Amino acid sequence: MRVLVAGASGVIGSRLVPLLTAVGHDVAALSRGPRRTAALEAVGADIVTADALDRDQLLAAVRQAAPDAVVNLLTAIPADVNPRHLARDFALTNRLRTEGTRNLMEAARAAGVRRIVAQGLAYGYQPGAGLANEDAPLWRDxxxxxxxxxxxxxxxxxxxxxxxxxxxxxxxxxxGPGSAYAGDGTFTAQVRAGKVPLVGGGHAVFSFTHADDAATAIVAALDRDTRGVLNVVDDDPAPLHTWLPVFAAGLGAPAPKNAPAALARLVVGGWGVAFMDRLRGADNARARLALNWRPRYASWREGLTATDAAGAA
Structure with missing residues (x-):
């Protein structure tokens, strides 16, 4: 199958492209320019140049690539996101997820693409008790x-x-490699410096996904006639107050301190407080069944500390 990967040089894309070529797929990597394409070419990907926000340019590029399937990983997230200014820092990513996706869907239809897989987010659920499955409401309240x-x-x-x-x-x-949680990542640097507290008790439940597990799930989705949304997360959701001290200890960093939510709000804003104290974890049962997929890193305990931050430290 010929697969066009939009966002091929990102955290997931850089793990996905080698996997796709290794299992026999023909890969076209969509790029806005020559930056960071050498590694993709080295594993056998064809480079297709286009700006996803330029409709005509993208239509021509996808037509030239002639893919059977499209993987949409389009983002432009800064390395260091300020939670007080999340909307500003995500402005370009928001455009890519709206305008860029619209252009990509139009180009895919024109090229006769049979399969489309896109990257979503599993921690946008309305806060509540227990883990959220795909039918749970998103955070509209x-x-x-x-x-x-x-x-x-x-x-x-x-x-x-x-x-x-x-x-x-x-x-x-x-x-995983290239992420904020990697050994050289921005979040890891903040934890090493003792700058990540347990806000309001740190009750936010995190469901982690290693980039390699994201890549294997995409490959599985390309091979199956699945539709709709699926949570692709590990098997061990954990509140911040559980995993952050373990992560810090693995780095040899100071233990995280407690910070009242009201005080933290002055520094990180309402989203920063919610991110650390209100997020709801996600359930992966449907993805395991629909994709016959299992995470290689079933728990952040074996993946987060061992493969990225602790090893790099």
Missing amino acids: ATPRQFMPVLAALESLEEQTVTAGGTVLRFGHLY
């Missing part, structure tokens, strides 16, 4: 202001993808 445009863009991406008969894989907190 009292949504933190900075998160509202991010969630709206994600909903647009999901609606466009599902309408086109595709599959949205809602990934959890993404870690």
